[in-house]
Amino acid sequence: MKTLLLILVITLIAINLSGEFYWEMSNEELLTLAAENDSLAMQVLGQNALAEEDYPTAVEWFTKAAELGECWSCFELGMMHLKAELENPSLEDAITYFENAGKLGCPDAYLELAKLYHQGKKIQQDISKAVEYYKLCGNDLSIIRLSELYQDNLVEGQSPEDTFYWTKEASQHIPESNCLWVADAYAHGYGTEKNMQEALDWYGRAASYQKVPEALELAILCHEGDEVTQDLELAYFWALMTQKTEDRDNPKLKELMTSLEASLDEDTRGSILENVQEMQKRWFD
Numbered sequence: 001m002k003t004l005l006l007i008l009v010i011t012l013i014a015i016n017l018s019g020e021f022y023w024e025m026s027n028e029e030l031l032t033l034a035a036e037n038d039s040l041a042m043q044v045l046g047q048n049a050l051a052e053e054d055y056p057t058a059v060e061w062f063t064k065a066a067e068l069g070e071c072w073s074c075f076e077l078g079m080m081h082l083k084a085e086l087e088n089p090s091l092e093d094a095i096t097y098f099e100n101a102g103k104l105g106c107p108d109a110y111l112e113l114a115k116l117y118h119q120g121k122k123i124q125q126d127i128s129k130a131v132e133y134y135k136l137c138g139n140d141l142s143i144i145r146l147s148e149l150y151q152d153n154l155v156e157g158q159s160p161e162d163t164f165y166w167t168k169e170a171s172q173h174i175p176e177s178n179c180l181w182v183a184d185a186y187a188h189g190y191g192t193e194k195n196m197q198e199a200l201d202w203y204g205r206a207a208s209y210q211k212v213p214e215a216l217e218l219a220i221l222c223h224e225g226d227e228v229t230q231d232l233e234l235a236y237f238w239a240l241m242t243q244k245t246e247d248r249d250n251p252k253l254k255e256l257m258t259s260l261e262a263s264l265d266e267d268t269r270g271s272i273l274e275n276v277q278e279m280q281k282r283w284f285d
Contacts, residue, residue, distance in 0.1 A: 037068060039065040039069065039073070042061045046062040046065065046073060062076050072101070078093075091122055095113065099113065110142075113133040114131075114137060114142060117133065131146065143173060146166045146169075147170030148170075160191035162191070167182060175205060179206035179209065183206055183212075187199040203218055211245055215238050215239075216242040219235050233268060240272065
């Protein structure tokens with residue numbers, strides 16, 4: 001098994017290195033390989049022509065490479081139709097080339113299709129198709145767009161579980177605008193089973209990027225330890241965080257601070273305060 005994995009890794013490295021090597025070749029060397037039906041050489045020749053705005057030559061090489069199943073050539077032909085960089089540009093042909101490129105392993109092609117149907121500028125808007133292509137693409141941007149569509153309730157037949165799933169996925173890429181949403185979902189059982197311990201973790205992540213309005217509730221929660229594991233240090237953290245929210249003058253906060261200051265030693269409180277101040281500094285810088 002280890003030998004098989006090693007062979008696979010070496011093969012993938014070799015493929016990547018060979019791909020880079022093509023870009024270092026002269027056009028004469030590339031033409032020699034293209035004459036032997038080397039689709040990658042054709043693709044690079046097309047890219048070289050495209051860079052020089054020699055669109056007829058670019059189309060010629062991309063078309064030959066595409067006929068041999070080279071995915072990026074299909075993608076480039078789709079883009080050229082979309083940008084009207086060739087004679088008789090066709091949106092239908094662009095869509096066909098993007099679909100072929102996606103099937104051949106080019107996720108960027110699915111992203112272009114998703115954008116077309118999402119924006120609805122060059123083609124009639126179709127959110128269902130946009131969602132389908134965003135999912136096929138699967139890159140960071142497509143996941144972010146999916147979370148936005150589900151949060152805005154624009155996907156036909158969507159469920160709370162769908163919204164929760166895609167928002168949680170997007171939190172890996174834009175935590176500052178999604179962690180608080182995920183925390184609230186866990187706290188209220190929206191699209192997932194209610195889990196205050198998990199919610200507490202996500203509220204902590206959110207605090208690295210913004211105020212958490214529920215800070216006082218979380219401080220009390222950690223202090224009492226009813227739905228979560230009792231944690232006085234974490235309760236003190238959230239009590240300090242409350243001082244930057246609308247609950248700063250709440251009598252409950254004063255009572256809680258008095259209790260926590262009596263329970264925690266000065267060094268512990270000082271360390272937590274330093275952590276809180278560092279987080280809060282990031283909110284405003």
